Amino acid sequence: MSSLIFAVDIGWGATTAIKTAIVLAIIPAGALILGYVFLLKMMSHMQSRLGPMDSGGFHGWFQLVGDGMKFLQKEDIMPEAADKRVFAMAPIVVLMSTFAVYVVIPVGPELYVRNLDVGIFYALAVSSLSVIGVLMAGWASSSKFALLGALRAAAQLIAYELPLLLAVVGVVMQAGTASMNGIVQAQVDGEIFGFGGIGLPFILTQFVGFALFMVASQAELTQPPFDMPVAESELVGGHMVEYTGFRFLFFFMGEFGTAFAFAAIAATLFLGGWTLPGLDMDAEYMKVVGPIVLFTKVMLIAFLMFWARFTYPRFREDQLQKLAWKFLIPLSVVNILVTGAFMVWV
Amino acid sequence: MADTPIIDIDPQTMSLLADSQMNLELDNGDMILNMGPQHPATHGTLRLVVRLDGERVLSADPIIGYMHRGYEKLTEYRTYPQITTLINRIDWLSSFANEVPFIHGAEKLMDVQAPDRAEYIRTILTELSRISTFLLFLGEMGLQVGAITPAFYGFRDREYVLNLIESATGGRFHPNFNRIGGLKDDLPWGWTGECKRVLDICAKSCDDFDRLVVGNEIFQQRTRGVGIITPEVGLSYGVSGSNIRASGVDWDLRRDGAPYLSYKDVDFKVWTHPDGDSFARYWVRLQETRESINIVRQLLDKMPSGPVMAKVPRIIKVPEGEVWVETENPLGQMGYYVVSKGSTGPFRTKIRTASFSNVSICPWLLQGIYVPDVVTVLASLYFILGDIDR
Amino acid sequence: MADEIVETEKVSELMSTFKKEVEKAFGKDIIESEINYGDLIIRVTKDGYRKAALICKDVLNLDYLSFIAGIDWMPMPTESEEGSGDTSQPAQPNEMTFGIAGSAGRFQVFAHVQSTSRHVGLTIKVDVDENELAVASWVDVYPGADWHERECWEMYGIDFVGHPEIRKLYLPGEFEGYPLRKDFPLLARVVKPWPGLVDVEPMPGDDGSEDEESE
Numbered sequence: 001m002s003s004l005i006f007a008v009d010i011g012w013g014a015t016t017a018i019k020t021a022i023v024l025a026i027i028p029a030g031a032l033i034l035g036y037v038f039l040l041k042m043m044s045h046m047q048s049r050l051g052p053m054d055s056g057g058f059h060g061w062f063q064l065v066g067d068g069m070k071f072l073q074k075e076d077i078m079p080e081a082a083d084k085r086v087f088a089m090a091p092i093v094v095l096m097s098t099f100a101v102y103v104v105i106p107v108g109p110e111l112y113v114r115n116l117d118v119g120i121f122y123a124l125a126v127s128s129l130s131v132i133g134v135l136m137a138g139w140a141s142s143s144k145f146a147l148l149g150a151l152r153a154a155a156q157l158i159a160y161e162l163p164l165l166l167a168v169v170g171v172v173m174q175a176g177t178a179s180m181n182g183i184v185q186a187q188v189d190g191e192i193f194g195f196g197g198i199g200l201p202f203i204l205t206q207f208v209g210f211a212l213f214m215v216a217s218q219a220e221l222t223q224p225p226f227d228m229p230v231a232e233s234e235l236v237g238g239h240m241v242e243y244t245g246f247r248f249l250f251f252f253m254g255e256f257g258t259a260f261a262f263a264a265i266a267a268t269l270f271l272g273g274w275t276l277p278g279l280d281m282d283a284e285y286m287k288v289v290g291p292i293v294l295f296t297k298v299m300l301i302a303f304l305m306f307w308a309r310f311t312y313p314r315f316r317e318d319q320l321q322k323l324a325w326k327f328l329i330p331l332s333v334v335n336i337l338v339t340g341a342f343m344v345w346v
Numbered sequence: 347m348a349d350t351p352i353i354d355i356d357p358q359t360m361s362l363l364a365d366s367q368m369n370l371e372l373d374n375g376d377m378i379l380n381m382g383p384q385h386p387a388t389h390g391t392l393r394l395v396v397r398l399d400g401e402r403v404l405s406a407d408p409i410i411g412y413m414h415r416g417y418e419k420l421t422e423y424r425t426y427p428q429i430t431t432l433i434n435r436i437d438w439l440s441s442f443a444n445e446v447p448f449i450h451g452a453e454k455l456m457d458v459q460a461p462d463r464a465e466y467i468r469t470i471l472t473e474l475s476r477i478s479t480f481l482l483f484l485g486e487m488g489l490q491v492g493a494i495t496p497a498f499y500g501f502r503d504r505e506y507v508l509n510l511i512e513s514a515t516g517g518r519f520h521p522n523f524n525r526i527g528g529l530k531d532d533l534p535w536g537w538t539g540e541c542k543r544v545l546d547i548c549a550k551s552c553d554d555f556d557r558l559v560v561g562n563e564i565f566q567q568r569t570r571g572v573g574i575i576t577p578e579v580g581l582s583y584g585v586s587g588s589n590i591r592a593s594g595v596d597w598d599l600r601r602d603g604a605p606y607l608s609y610k611d612v613d614f615k616v617w618t619h620p621d622g623d624s625f626a627r628y629w630v631r632l633q634e635t636r637e638s639i640n641i642v643r644q645l646l647d648k649m650p651s652g653p654v655m656a657k658v659p660r661i662i663k664v665p666e667g668e669v670w671v672e673t674e675n676p677l678g679q680m681g682y683y684v685v686s687k688g689s690t691g692p693f694r695t696k697i698r699t700a701s702f703s704n705v706s707i708c709p710w711l712l713q714g715i716y717v718p719d720v721v722t723v724l725a726s727l728y729f730i731l732g733d734i735d736r
Numbered sequence: 737m738a739d740e741i742v743e744t745e746k747v748s749e750l751m752s753t754f755k756k757e758v759e760k761a762f763g764k765d766i767i768e769s770e771i772n773y774g775d776l777i778i779r780v781t782k783d784g785y786r787k788a789a790l791i792c793k794d795v796l797n798l799d800y801l802s803f804i805a806g807i808d809w810m811p812m813p814t815e816s817e818e819g820s821g822d823t824s825q826p827a828q829p830n831e832m833t834f835g836i837a838g839s840a841g842r843f844q845v846f847a848h849v850q851s852t853s854r855h856v857g858l859t860i861k862v863d864v865d866e867n868e869l870a871v872a873s874w875v876d877v878y879p880g881a882d883w884h885e886r887e888c889w890e891m892y893g894i895d896f897v898g899h900p901e902i903r904k905l906y907l908p909g910e911f912e913g914y915p916l917r918k919d920f921p922l923l924a925r926v927v928k929p930w931p932g933l934v935d936v937e938p939m940p941g942d943d944g945s946e947d948e949e950s951e
């Protein structure tokens with residue numbers, strides 16, 4: 001990306017710095033937008049209440065920004081028996097794994113940080129580093145509730161990695177490549193029974209994979225119905241229970257930033273990413289329209305995630321594991337087999 | 347579940363543990379977890395000292411008394427009208443229903459009968475408080491299990507009922523409307539029409555809960571088969587109300603006990619469920635809410651006219667005697683054993699509350715279940731701390 | 737007072753049959769029995785108290801335990817003289833009188849059991865010897881007696897022989913004294929005396945139907 005939209009020539013160091021800065025800015029911004037629109041406003045309206053209305057004047061849009069500032073100015077408290085260094089490092093580990101996912105998400109024709117050939121596998125591998133952060137947080141908090149939450153989280157996150165990955169394998173098989181840009185390209189070039197008008201968004205053929213991906217990503221984000229680790233009415237926050245102030249802000253940003261990232265990955269893999277059927281992929285205006293298209297698709301997918309979040313009660317830990325091991329993983333393997341069969345014979 | 351709770355820590359240590367003067371760590375790998383007294387799952391200041399093996403509960407010991415206000419001692423220092431303001435606060439969610447047995451006891455000893463209209467209005471207000479507290483239960487049990495939304499619907503619809511009670515009595519939570527011999531005032535103009543409108547809203551809300559919570563597969567998975575109370579054990583522990591009806595015991599004091607208020611004039615069904623698990627307790631309370639709506643509708647149609655207060659002397663002196671009065675409160679069987687020696691205040695009042703016995707079954711009930719199920723079971727038993735601690 | 741079976745309707749058939757059944761089952765253990773406002777109250781001997789639990793559960797089918805409580809019949813010692821207009825507590829008679837079915841002394845334990853199928857209730861009273869405050873425990877017959885007996889022990893000091901672990905239920909561990917006894921003062925009054933009015937006045941503008949005593 002040596003020439004931006006303004007066709008200016010700048011060196012490699014500067015581009016990398018700009019890309020890093022943009023990603024660093026997107027994560028809190030994305031978390032804010034998701035949090036405000038879905039968590040505060042959509043949830044409230046579905047529960048027949050209004051949500052924040054006063055902060056910032058118009059329907060309380062400033063609420064989360066104000067919350068962020070509030071967190072930043074809080075006193076830094078650590079439990080007396082806590083392991084100080086590990087306690088401080090845990091939120092940073094979680095946040096780092098979130099940042100690293102954004103490296104491969106393509107936002108426009110040449111708007112990506114890196115075009116890795118193993119793009120999607122890299123993204124999923126790096127996002128599972130957050131398990132370590134969760135375990136660090138739970139252990140270092142020296143609280144029984146935190147420990148219980150962290151252990152539950154570790155078991156859950158590891159169990160749901162598999163359906164997540166296997167659901168993506170079907171998409172990779174159909175696209176022929178694991179690179180995210182390649183997958184977007186394959187969706188644009190594909191044809192539905194010979195009709196090439198709208199390309200082939202993989203949600204049409206990989207609908208099982210899409211459902212699996214949504215369920216598994218809900219579990220990866222420890223959102224209800226899979227929020228046993230953070231069960232609000234039992235463990236009051238699980239591994240995050242002893243965290244306040246800006247450390248809790250990191251966890252919060254990590255959770256919503258990862259939600260944004262997973263929604264973006266789902267939009268890229270299944271809905272066609274930053275492309276729209278009628279628009280020419282290589283045109284210059286796509287550098288502006290592309291991010292807008294992707295943003296819209298992200299909001300659609302996030303709507304589904306958050307809707308499930310506050311409708312369903314939570315699974316118990318053993319029911320959760322049973323769902324993953326006995327139902328989702330066999331289903332995803334069957335999905336791969338059927339995809340392969342279709343590709344060979346059709 | 348074993349027949350006797352396993353508490354192999356000696357009583358002395360348990361008392362010190364209860365007083366938080368000691369922090370107990372066990373050698374054998376079990377963990378002692380302290381749920382409460384500040385905890386979102388125990389509604390109020392109930393404390394559960396739970397001994398865990400991994401996620402399984404080995405023994406659970408409820409420690410109560412954080413809200414003990416000494417009601418039975420206080421009643422010895424108060425006159426009868428002053429006591430009605432006190433006992434309002436025992437079960438603060440359905441506070442009208444707490445006064446009724448006490449007032450009836452005093453009226454029985456004084457040989458005073460409240461007029462029919464007063465009894466009808468008392469019944470309507472008791473059933474309205476039952477509806478309001480059950481709507482709260484239906485909402486917050488979903489919350490305890492993890493669904494955030496039903497709680498808001500429960501609170502929203504409860505507001506209509508509370509506004510109705512406020513317009514009649516002047517108080518949302520603690521109306522203090524009963525007087526010995528009748529009621530303080532008659533109903534305001536237009537109240538019956540408004541009441542019918544609110545009942546329609548509540549009926550729709552019950553249907554919403556039916557679809558949102560009862561029909562939800564995850565909710566059923568979390569509550570079916572969890573915390574089963576067998577009828578014999580439940581009755582010998584003193585479990586009453588919807589909890590024991592959910593175990594199949596067909597017993598409702600409105601129909602089976604000594605006749606009180608105006609229940610003999612209405613037709614209503616007593617709902618039971620054979621299973622005895624948490625789901626059954628939720629389901630029974632949902633049906634009872636609908637039944638209460640039905641009862642109030644019948645009473646509104648049949649309401650007689652007349653005075654609302656009988657002739658009683660200005661200073662209430664209750665003649666000597668003893669009486670035991672029990673009623674079917676929303677939480678269970680509530681009763682007062684009033685001993686009077688002919689003065690303006692009682693000599694001794696034994697207040698029998700439902701949640702006290704409902705929670706005493708916890709050591710037996712919580713053995714061998716998972717930690718998340720502890721929350722489900724406690725939510726389904728539906729106790730109020732003021733009712734336990736008096 | 738012991739002759740008062742003050743009911744506006746006659747004692748129901750159900751209760752009379754039940755009373756005969758109870759008297760036959762208990763035999764010599766009953767000291768006195770009476771039907772009072774639709775509830776049968778019997779007073780049993782101290783040795784018969786534990787047996788009473790077994791009879792209730794197995795023979796009479798009274799499956800539901802309502803409560804077990806204590807009562808202290810001693811009149812409350814008042815610090816002020818008669819007629820001083822002290823309104824801090826309602827005036828009670830000064831001699832010790834007992835309730836329905838009498839009592840042998842100051843302390844009694846009474847329990848109420850019911851049958852959910854036959855819709856009858858039975859109150860069992862037993863005298864507790866003032867010098868040796870102990871009665872048998874009902875825990876192995878009705879497990880729910882556990883908490884009731886713990887509360888009765890901590891409030892009155894009555895020991896329940898056979899209870900697996902009597903420890904405090906409501907009060908903190910170091911609390912001394914037995915609060916519900918009549919000679920234990922109400923701590924709130926000790927801390928701050930009752931600020932009430934001396935005379936009882938009518939509320940402004942009432943017409944005789946207001947029956948509340950002003951403070």
